[in-house]
Amino acid sequence: KSTIANFLLEHRDLIKSFDIFIKKFGVNIGLIEGNTIYWDGTFIKTNCNNYKKMYPAQILYLESFIEKHYNDYLNHQGNIWFLLKDYYYGSHNCPEELSEVLEKLESLLNHHAMELLRYAVLTKKRTKKTLKRLKKMIDNIDGENSVSIIDPESRHMEDKQGKMGLNYNYQVGVDSRFEFIIDNYVTQNPNDGNELLTIVKRLNEILGTDDYVLVADHGYWKIEHIEQIYDTNVMVIIPDKGAATRQKIINSLKNKISAQSDKLTEENFKKYNFIFLPEEDVYICPFGMLLTRHDKYNIKNRKTKLYACDNCHECPYKKLCAKDNDRREFRESINRAVEEVKFFYYSDFGQESYSHRGHFGETPFAIEFHSRNFRGIKTVGLERVNDEMIRTSTTHNLKKIHKHMSNSVLKKMLDEIRRLKQTQEVSMDILKEWKDLLVYKDDRIVDILF
Numbered sequence: 001k002s003t004i005a006n007f008l009l010e011h012r013d014l015i016k017s018f019d020i021f022i023k024k025f026g027v028n029i030g031l032i033e034g035n036t037i038y039w040d041g042t043f044i045k046t047n048c049n050n051y052k053k054m055y056p057a058q059i060l061y062l063e064s065f066i067e068k069h070y071n072d073y074l075n076h077q078g079n080i081w082f083l084l085k086d087y088y089y090g091s092h093n094c095p096e097e098l099s100e101v102l103e104k105l106e107s108l109l110n111h112h113a114m115e116l117l118r119y120a121v122l123t124k125k126r127t128k129k130t131l132k133r134l135k136k137m138i139d140n141i142d143g144e145n146s147v148s149i150i151d152p153e154s155r156h157m158e159d160k161q162g163k164m165g166l167n168y169n170y171q172v173g174v175d176s177r178f179e180f181i182i183d184n185y186v187t188q189n190p191n192d193g194n195e196l197l198t199i200v201k202r203l204n205e206i207l208g209t210d211d212y213v214l215v216a217d218h219g220y221w222k223i224e225h226i227e228q229i230y231d232t233n234v235m236v237i238i239p240d241k242g243a244a245t246r247q248k249i250i251n252s253l254k255n256k257i258s259a260q261s262d263k264l265t266e267e268n269f270k271k272y273n274f275i276f277l278p279e280e281d282v283y284i285c286p287f288g289m290l291l292t293r294h295d296k297y298n299i300k301n302r303k304t305k306l307y308a309c310d311n312c313h314e315c316p317y318k319k320l321c322a323k324d325n326d327r328r329e330f331r332e333s334i335n336r337a338v339e340e341v342k343f344f345y346y347s348d349f350g351q352e353s354y355s356h357r358g359h360f361g362e363t364p365f366a367i368e369f370h371s372r373n374f375r376g377i378k379t380v381g382l383e384r385v386n387d388e389m390i391r392t393s394t395t396h397n398l399k400k401i402h403k404h405m406s407n408s409v410l411k412k413m414l415d416e417i418r419r420l421k422q423t424q425e426v427s428m429d430i431l432k433e434w435k436d437l438l439v440y441k442d443d444r445i446v447d448i449l450f
Helices: 004-008 012-029 056-074 080-089 096-108 113-118 124-139 195-208 223-230 239-244 336-346 348-354 357-371 381-405 407-421 427-436
Strands: 036-045 156-157 165-174 181-187 213-215 234-238 274-278 282-284 290-299 302-308 329-333 438-440 444-446
Touching: 004 012, 004 056, 012 181, 012 195, 012 213, 012 381, 012 427, 036 056, 036 357, 056 080, 056 124, 080 096, 096 113, 096 239, 165 195, 165 234, 165 357, 165 381, 181 195, 181 234, 181 381, 195 213, 195 223, 213 223, 213 348, 213 357, 234 348, 274 290, 290 329, 336 348, 407 427, 407 444
Parallel strands: 036 213, 213 234
Antiparallel strands: 036 165, 156 165, 165 181, 274 282, 282 290, 290 302, 302 329, 438 444
């Protein structure tokens, strides 16, 4: 284990470069198509005890206490540090002067903080190590939330089972052709909503273009990011709040209004149960009535559009839907970027693409958790956790290469590169020239026609 750990530490930059090389290899050779990217995230458990933590006030107090009394001890201006060391590791006597200090410490600090203090007083090396850890914890204070002593960079996140714990947020993008992981990274952010712009920038760099389709769930919806992406060639397929709330994506109007009318309840007439038809720019209610776009209004200096039904008086469910109003109405902000994303999502292409999100988005997680027995990260700290998850993606992509490309083709490529290097410089661009020479059989490259 120590040999492996030393290798990973010494060659971490090389491993990162190799991961980038594998992805670029897939793009240049055509194994990664780069037309449609499915993106999803999941929480991964940290390698630390959820209960070994301190609160911000405790961290700041303990740091100031150690710095003050340790410096006083070094400058021969106080003996509290010496008395603590003697109490914990020597005679275990507690003089009156120390008794008052301990009483105050125990009232302000929890058990784990007191254990950290006990560790710090033994040697000069331990004191410096403890102060370094406390400074790391201070750098990761997030409001009033507690901070882990073992892994200060971890964050409290609620997983899909509703359990709160210390986790990292693992983000993965998968290419739609052969399910290669085209990009992945770990973040401290428990909310996917802040990740969309970062994702697009990273994908643009890897693919060398912004001409692709990005499919993600509503968790990545953030209007500010959508507006910035609007001026690029990236097509984002992401559901709005109404579509995300709906339990099932409705593929056709017929399926939606086929329910027996006597079973409709007030819940059926929530906005998220209304179907939006982008080409007609109308909503349709569960009973089949149309809400057409009527006019634009300025509300609080924002342009809004009004959707209203003109036939509510004919509907037997008016009391459930429109309540005491004359008709059912929706008001929405007018935002070109949001409207275009909404149009893409509700289009036939958008619905077809999004229907595959569950399969492509969840595939890498399922493979890691079930096929490779991944039960949580084995390192601590955001940088090392990122390194660990990079190795998992590299492993995944290498297996994909060997699944879709025979060893004989790889050997022929390597031999050709060696031959060319004798007379000229060879870069990865040569792989693009070879793309048309590849021979496929059942989604597997079986030969290359040099």
